[in-house]
Amino acid sequence: MTILFLIIAIVILASAVMVVTTRNLVHAALWLIVSLFGVAVLFAMLNAGFLAVVQVVVYIGAIAILFIFAVMLTRREMRGHGKPLNNNWWISALLSLLTFGGLAMLLSNWDGFSQTPADFPSDFDGVAELGNALIDPNQFVLPFEVASILLVAALVGAVYIASNRK
Amino acid sequence: MNLWTNPIQVIADWLMQIFTGWGLAETLASVLIDLIGIVFLVVFILILDVMLVWVERKVVARFQDRLGPNRVGPFGLIQPFADIIKLFIKEDITPEGADKVIYNIAPVLSVSSVLILWAIFPLAPVIIGVDLNVGVLYLVAAGALGTLSIIMAGWASNNKFALLGAFRQVAAMISYEIPMIVVLLIPTIFAGSMGMLGISEGQQGFWPWNWYVFLSPLGALIFLISAIAELGRAPFDLSEGESEVVAGFHIEYSGMKFGWFYAGELLHAFTFGGFWAILFFGGYNFFGLEKLGPLVSAAIVLFKAMVGYWVIMWIKYTLMRIRIDHMLAFNWKFLVPLSFVVLMVTALLNTLLRDAPTATFILSMFFSNVIIAGITIEILRRRSRSGREKVEGQASSGVKAT
Amino acid sequence: MQNEWLYIGLFLIVGVALPAASLIMAAIITPKKSNPIKNSTYECGMETVGDSWVQFKAQYYIFGLVFLIFDVETVFLFPWAVTLNKLPLFAVIEGIVFILILLAGFTYIWRKDALEWA
Amino acid sequence: MIPLSWYLILSAALFSIGLFGVMARRNAIAILLGIELMFNAVNINLVAFWRYLDPTIMNGQVFAIIVFAVAAAEVAVGLALVISVYRNRKTVVVDDLDLLKW
Numbered sequence: 001m002t003i004l005f006l007i008i009a010i011v012i013l014a015s016a017v018m019v020v021t022t023r024n025l026v027h028a029a030l031w032l033i034v035s036l037f038g039v040a041v042l043f044a045m046l047n048a049g050f051l052a053v054v055q056v057v058v059y060i061g062a063i064a065i066l067f068i069f070a071v072m073l074t075r076r077e078m079r080g081h082g083k084p085l086n087n088n089w090w091i092s093a094l095l096s097l098l099t100f101g102g103l104a105m106l107l108s109n110w111d112g113f114s115q116t117p118a119d120f121p122s123d124f125d126g127v128a129e130l131g132n133a134l135i136d137p138n139q140f141v142l143p144f145e146v147a148s149i150l151l152v153a154a155l156v157g158a159v160y161i162a163s164n165r166k
Numbered sequence: 167m168n169l170w171t172n173p174i175q176v177i178a179d180w181l182m183q184i185f186t187g188w189g190l191a192e193t194l195a196s197v198l199i200d201l202i203g204i205v206f207l208v209v210f211i212l213i214l215d216v217m218l219v220w221v222e223r224k225v226v227a228r229f230q231d232r233l234g235p236n237r238v239g240p241f242g243l244i245q246p247f248a249d250i251i252k253l254f255i256k257e258d259i260t261p262e263g264a265d266k267v268i269y270n271i272a273p274v275l276s277v278s279s280v281l282i283l284w285a286i287f288p289l290a291p292v293i294i295g296v297d298l299n300v301g302v303l304y305l306v307a308a309g310a311l312g313t314l315s316i317i318m319a320g321w322a323s324n325n326k327f328a329l330l331g332a333f334r335q336v337a338a339m340i341s342y343e344i345p346m347i348v349v350l351l352i353p354t355i356f357a358g359s360m361g362m363l364g365i366s367e368g369q370q371g372f373w374p375w376n377w378y379v380f381l382s383p384l385g386a387l388i389f390l391i392s393a394i395a396e397l398g399r400a401p402f403d404l405s406e407g408e409s410e411v412v413a414g415f416h417i418e419y420s421g422m423k424f425g426w427f428y429a430g431e432l433l434h435a436f437t438f439g440g441f442w443a444i445l446f447f448g449g450y451n452f453f454g455l456e457k458l459g460p461l462v463s464a465a466i467v468l469f470k471a472m473v474g475y476w477v478i479m480w481i482k483y484t485l486m487r488i489r490i491d492h493m494l495a496f497n498w499k500f501l502v503p504l505s506f507v508v509l510m511v512t513a514l515l516n517t518l519l520r521d522a523p524t525a526t527f528i529l530s531m532f533f534s535n536v537i538i539a540g541i542t543i544e545i546l547r548r549r550s551r552s553g554r555e556k557v558e559g560q561a562s563s564g565v566k567a568t
Numbered sequence: 569m570q571n572e573w574l575y576i577g578l579f580l581i582v583g584v585a586l587p588a589a590s591l592i593m594a595a596i597i598t599p600k601k602s603n604p605i606k607n608s609t610y611e612c613g614m615e616t617v618g619d620s621w622v623q624f625k626a627q628y629y630i631f632g633l634v635f636l637i638f639d640v641e642t643v644f645l646f647p648w649a650v651t652l653n654k655l656p657l658f659a660v661i662e663g664i665v666f667i668l669i670l671l672a673g674f675t676y677i678w679r680k681d682a683l684e685w686a
Numbered sequence: 687m688i689p690l691s692w693y694l695i696l697s698a699a700l701f702s703i704g705l706f707g708v709m710a711r712r713n714a715i716a717i718l719l720g721i722e723l724m725f726n727a728v729n730i731n732l733v734a735f736w737r738y739l740d741p742t743i744m745n746g747q748v749f750a751i752i753v754f755a756v757a758a759a760e761v762a763v764g765l766a767l768v769i770s771v772y773r774n775r776k777t778v779v780v781d782d783l784d785l786l787k788w
Contacts, residue, residue, distance in 0.1 A: 005688050009696045016700055016723050020707030025715055026321055030268065032719050033314065035700075039726050042693075044573040046737040051729075051750055052573070053303040054643050058754050061310025062636040063722065063761050065340060068317055069629045070715055070765040072333070074772040085710045092709035100702035107694050114689040117738050124741065127299055127360060130751075131651030133744035134644065135659040140748050147644060147755045148666045152673035154759030155637045159682045162630055162766035200575055204582045212586070254590075257599045261609050274587045281583035285576055296575045303646060325609050337628050340635040347642045351649045358653040360646065417610055422594035426587055491685035494631065498683045502638075506671060510664050513652060517660045520653070629769060633762045640758040643751065 005045065012038035021085070029067040033060050047120055050127050170459050172292045174203070204285075207295065211284055211433065218432045219246040221472075222479065229483040253425040261418045263324035272319035273416075273423040277430040279311035283437050288362045289467050290450055290460035301362040302350045305441060306343065309396055312434070313339050316398075319427075320415040331414025334404040334490055341497045342395035342402075345388050345505040352385040352512050353378050353445045366449030375524075377448040381531040384508050384539060386446040388501060393438040394478060395497070397431065401485035402493060439474025440467065447474075504542060511538060630682055634674075641670050693734035701727035714768045714778045718761060725757045 011034065018031040036059040043052035133139045169176050178199050185195035220235065220243060227234025235242030260269060285295040286304055298304050313336055320332020354360050356378055357368035369376045379386040395402040404414075416427045443449065447470055450456045450463035488496070511534050519527050648663045677683065700723055707720025729750050736746025772778050 002688060005692065009692070012696065013699055013703065016703040019719050019723060020703060020711065020716070025713060028716060028719055030318070032722060035723065036726060039730060041577070042696075042730060043733055044576075046693075046733050047741070048733050048737065048747060048750075049298065049573065050300050050303070050647070051733060051747060053300045053307045054751070054754060055729075056307040057303060057310055058636075058640055058643060058758065059722075059726075060314060061307065061343070062340070062632070062639045063758065065313060065317065065336060066629070066632045066636055066761060066765060067715065067719065068321070069333075069624075069632045070769060072329075072624050073626060073629055073769050074715065074778045085712065089710040092706050095709065096702040096706035099705055100698055103698035103701070104695060107691070107698065112690065112738075114691045115738050116687050116689055118740055120737075120741055125299060126747070127647050127650050129742075129744050130747055131647030131649075133748055134647055135651070135655065135662050139744075141662055143748070143752055144644065145662070145666060145669070147752060148641065148669040150755060150759055151637050151641055152669055154762045155634065155670075155673045156676055158633050158762040158766035159630060159677045159680070161763070161770045162626060162633065163680075163682050197574070197578070200578055201582070204575075204579050208579075208582050208586055254594050255598055257601065258595060259602065262604075263609065270591065274584055274591065277587045278580070278583035281586075282576070282579055285579040295579065296572045298572060298576070300646075303643075327610070333624060333628055337631050341631055344635060344638045344642075347639070351642070351645055354646065354649040355652050358650060360650055412610075421598060422591055426591070494685055495683070498631075498634070499678070502674070503671070506667055510667055513649075513660055513663060516652065517655070517657055626769060626773075629765070633766065636758050636762055640755050643754065 001045075005042075008038050008041050008045075011035075012042075025071045026068060029064055029071065032067070033064045036060065036064075048126065050130060170461075173460060174293055178203070204295070207284060208281060211281060212429075214436070215429050215433045216246045216250065218436055218475070219249065219429070221475075222432055225476065225479050226483055229480075250425065253422050256421040258421040258423065259418075261324060264418065265322040265324070268318050269322035269418075270423070272315050272322060273419065273426040273430075275311060275315035275318065277426045277433070279308050279315060280430050280434045280437055282311075283308050283441075286362050287437070287440060287467075288366050288444060288449060290456070290463035291363060291366075292460050293464055294363060297361045297363040299359070299361050301365075302354055302360040305350070306347055309339075309343065312396075316415050319419070323415070323418040325418050327412050328415050328417045331404075331412075331417065335398050335415060338402060338404055338490070338493055338497075339396055339398065341494055342392040342501070345497065345501040346392035346396060348502075348505040348509050349385045349388045349392070350445070351509055352382050355513055355516055356381060362444060362449075366444060366451065369448040369451050371451065372454045374448055374451075374453075375528055377446065377451070379446040380528060382446070382508065382512060382535060383532065384504070384535045385512070386442070388505050388508070389446065390442060390477070391501065392497075393442065394481060395493070397435050397438060397478070399431070399435060399478065400482040401488045403487060404490050404493065435478050436471060436475045439476075439478055440471030442474045443467065443470035504538075508535070508538060627685055634677070634683075638670070641666075690734060690738045693730060693738075697727040697730040697734070700724075700730065712779045714771070714780050715765070717780065718764045718768070721760065721764075722757065725753055725760075729753050 015031045015035040015038070019028050019035060022028045022031060036055060040052045040055035040059075043049075043055055134144045135141055181199050181202070182195055185198060186192065190198070223245070224234040224242070235245035238244040238248050260266060283305065286298050286301045288294040288297070316332050316339070317336050320328045320330075320335075323329070353365050353368075357365040359365065359368070365378075369378060374380070398404075416424055419427060444467070449470075450467045452466045452470075456463040456466060512531070515531060515534055519530060522530075644666065645663065648659075648666075652660060652663075704720045704723030704727060707723060708717050711717050711720060732746045732750045732753065736744070736750075739746075768778055775782070
């Protein structure tokens, strides 16, 4: 179990590094897929099977495809043509390292840092529970409907921006 | 428990005894047994796949009034094996400028995106890889990997035709995925479960009235149409418009890599025929025959899958290719609204009629679908009539002007 | 739960390994006599002109975009559909409202001709 | 079993890598890729907390799904903006997009 986690973590982080450093954007999008697939495996390890499958459906099936479409539409930047990173990349690297260090320090001071998992109920149907939580008026019915409105806003806005017909 | 009522469990127990006898740990032994089962299943599927090549060629020959393969072996049965040997020893050409790694990954991903569907394929209540409680979404997720493999193949080939074909194919596939996902919600609603076994059990009964095709005939139809588009078969085989983009995304592939694309497509068609049968045509339920034993159930499912595959072939070899703009318009302006309407009506009726007797439930579900279909046809008729009048009006006025 | 996904993982590994193994075997036994003509990009016998990155229509992106939005929406609907048999009427109405909001946006972009291919 | 800290450290590292991508990349699409990494770091945290604290309370998973919706909306609008900018300025390199500096 631990070994599996370590392998997955290394895959996720290594491909994430490839995402932010690769010159070829299609390769970067494919590395992103590898990284996100690793995250899906983590979700499955955490007993969140529904989220693992949704991760594959949404990220690999839709978002990655959308990225590749967008890269193809803006193809002039595809090849060579200068550096992938800007001139101040070392400041960014420093800042990211600082962020990581800060986060790690903050987290390690927290009491529950090395907590072990809670007992998992044996006959637990995550999807049904999720459905109940989403439409229960005392829980998340408002976020559920607001998510729909958010999606509609994104749909209308993005179509308006992207289409060249005025 | 004996070999007839639960063969897999008996064999697994027997293997378990052997392995633990060798001194293997219990967990390791169970993983090993799983692995053996998977390898057997995958090899079985691949052999089935080889036979599908023969079936496809024979059936298309009959559709076109030919004989089909009949030289190698009885009825040409050995023909697909000869084909495979030929593909296997054929020189493999990687075109110049291709992105080698991605170019080689794409065919593997293409076929494994189909193979992993069999992990949740319920051949019988006790013969199933694993009954995921998110089975229906797993189907969609595997389809997402297939889409990815196509775009990878098209992009890595460094060929204009391949890229264009891949883009068209992917645009069509993702578009038709929407009605498919929406329609997949319908069996989920009826069964109250996303698991494939739950859906199969929801359709139990001696008579086939409980099959979801009777509760939602429109759903079954939409699933079939979008499955065909997902497969990229005629009439939706845009990527293979020979006169435009030649062979589409796999134009640069040769030898065994092409072979995997081809085998993957056939297996995909068969698998979707199977899932069509499971989701809408009762799965392993067939006039009580499934009670005889799991092997009979498995035979029933495979038979139904073959029928579904035959329907997909029938459509493929009957209809002509549809232009991409017509195809996308048909999806977005017809299938998507229709599938959402069917979903909403189904959800509403399912709740309103929860306490009604079964006969009332089935009949009202069926007739609600018939009414929706009637209204849809009426709307289409009005629209086409007004469109025709517009065109004819212009034509007649044009005649007057001259 | 854990074991289910372990099984899927094993299946994925076998499903990738078998085709990959066959490709590797094929790569070992096939003849390798490449020459520039053979390796050139296929374009109906013509010399290839320019880059393979042809300019694509923005419409591809628009369809991808609409697909993404609907995809995420159905993700919300799956838990709803699973529990639907046990829910009171208003919960079903909530789901239908959810769909109708999205269909309203869909109708809007339809009216704006964003779904036309040409 | 794996302690919670491992997941948290992994997610912090993923977040930092994403942050680096957002700050250092020149191409606007690559910046959006970095943002996706950050979203996923958040999701790992949410799901890990759900699993480790109390699995019967679904808050973590519901939040994760909302993050999916937000990520989808962000990608859709973000890439639409990139395409629109590309159409007008013929570039997606953010350093060259200095319209507001005039």
